[in-house]
Amino acid sequence: MVFENLKESIKDFTGLAVADKKAIEELVKNIQRDMIRADVDISLVKDLSDRIRDKALEEDLPKNLSRKEHVLNIVYDELSTILGEKKAEVTVEPKRILMIGLFGAGKTTTTAKIADYYRKRGLKVGLIAADVHRPAAYEQLEQNAEKAGADFYGEKGNSDAAEIVSNGVEKLSHCDVIVTDSAGRDSMNKELEKELKNIEKAFKPDETLLVVPADIGQSAKEQAETFNSAVGIDGVVVTKMDSSAKGGGALSSCAAADAEIVFIGTGEGIKDLEVYDPESFVSDLLGVPDLSNLLEKARESIDEEKAMKMLEGDFTLKDFFEQMEQMSSMGGIDKILDKLPFGDKLPDNVLEMQEQQISRYKVIIKSMTDGEMSDPKLINASRAERIAKGSGTSKKEVRQMIKQYRQAKNMMDKFSGKNMRRGNMKKMMRQFGMR
Numbered sequence: 001m002v003f004e005n006l007k008e009s010i011k012d013f014t015g016l017a018v019a020d021k022k023a024i025e026e027l028v029k030n031i032q033r034d035m036i037r038a039d040v041d042i043s044l045v046k047d048l049s050d051r052i053r054d055k056a057l058e059e060d061l062p063k064n065l066s067r068k069e070h071v072l073n074i075v076y077d078e079l080s081t082i083l084g085e086k087k088a089e090v091t092v093e094p095k096r097i098l099m100i101g102l103f104g105a106g107k108t109t110t111t112a113k114i115a116d117y118y119r120k121r122g123l124k125v126g127l128i129a130a131d132v133h134r135p136a137a138y139e140q141l142e143q144n145a146e147k148a149g150a151d152f153y154g155e156k157g158n159s160d161a162a163e164i165v166s167n168g169v170e171k172l173s174h175c176d177v178i179v180t181d182s183a184g185r186d187s188m189n190k191e192l193e194k195e196l197k198n199i200e201k202a203f204k205p206d207e208t209l210l211v212v213p214a215d216i217g218q219s220a221k222e223q224a225e226t227f228n229s230a231v232g233i234d235g236v237v238v239t240k241m242d243s244s245a246k247g248g249g250a251l252s253s254c255a256a257a258d259a260e261i262v263f264i265g266t267g268e269g270i271k272d273l274e275v276y277d278p279e280s281f282v283s284d285l286l287g288v289p290d291l292s293n294l295l296e297k298a299r300e301s302i303d304e305e306k307a308m309k310m311l312e313g314d315f316t317l318k319d320f321f322e323q324m325e326q327m328s329s330m331g332g333i334d335k336i337l338d339k340l341p342f343g344d345k346l347p348d349n350v351l352e353m354q355e356q357q358i359s360r361y362k363v364i365i366k367s368m369t370d371g372e373m374s375d376p377k378l379i380n381a382s383r384a385e386r387i388a389k390g391s392g393t394s395k396k397e398v399r400q401m402i403k404q405y406r407q408a409k410n411m412m413d414k415f416s417g418k419n420m421r422r423g424n425m426k427k428m429m430r431q432f433g434m435r
Ligand SMILES: Nc1nc2c(ncn2[C@@H]2O[C@H](COP(=O)(O)OP(=O)(O)OP(=O)(O)O)[C@@H](O)[C@H]2O)c(=O)[nH]1
Pocket: 101, 102, 103, 104, 105, 106, 107, 108, 109, 110, 131, 134, 137, 183, 184, 185, 211, 239, 240, 241, 242, 243, 264, 265, 266, 267, 268, 272
């Protein structure tokens, strides 16, 4: 895994009694070593460590922050900056996506992952097999399409990729999202350039995504630039983040080339795809400090007992109601869960609560009796009808709210088990000088 020693270095640093100059120097040295191992460009590493050092030692301490927290915040900010400015925006709307890249980069696998991503968000997806060079490319994509619940179009025996794409677009016109998988080469050459240009003409993609594997490290920059000047790219997918130590080099070099990283691939499975978010990526890297951020926010908007209660699984519908407002001010519960060290273990999408939805839910809960709040199982069809009437909503919405509450409760219960006992939480908070 990428930057695998970073967590250790951070832990060592936070375990020290004082965050003095020596401790900061040691931390910077460890960060440098890890970045160089991850194949981050040496001049980036130097700039980054200079900035951390300068700010950590010279900046005035912000109110309410210990020197340690201050340093960790700086490390967090600086790392997120070199790994990309902001979270990628992936619009869920009808579109055509063309996947391009060199041999073995992960194009076909990622095509299926992207299909799964959009299908899960309610769009009908179709895949076109336009790799006419690799043996069995047709079958590979066909199988992947089935796994992803996507329609499939390909023509065995036709060696004209652009023609297949034209036909495919027609045959898949009932699909909202069409993704075309193209052939790779050893390197960008005239032949590949010509083939991709022809495919583009036939396909008219809204997004052309370059797929690069993490293990090429900082040469991702050069590859992004080459593909961009040959055919134009809208974004990059960095695959194999799970299996390469050089992901940090790949991510930072794309960011330096102003190539937007849209997704990262984190495994061979169809669900192993994440919308790239430098901040949460760094949070995962640093592990515990993110929790301190979370708790800092938590401290501002929610009192500690309540936060603990929420994480301990003692989570009634009443709590759901009481805390909804506070949760939305923390960025929504899914945001909070995302930030926890095990947040990525959660099923995708399980709690997409929008602001608007939250306020509708609150009205629904207000129309319930105390008894119903403590035991939602009481809510049968006639009660649901009464609640819907009282709140000016529909029975369907009432049921949906209860379902989401149950999902939330299930998750809270899970956390309360092995992952997030009060003792652990206290220990972590202590580590970060928070109590
Ligand atoms: N660990 C890991 N393996 C991946 C990931 N993405 C793809 N792979 C593996 O990488 C190998 C190549 O993936 P493909 O999707 O076939 O790559 P491609 O770019 O379509 O390759 P060509 O069509 O031959 O150019 C396969 O064994 C995939 O399972 C990832 O995110 N993590």
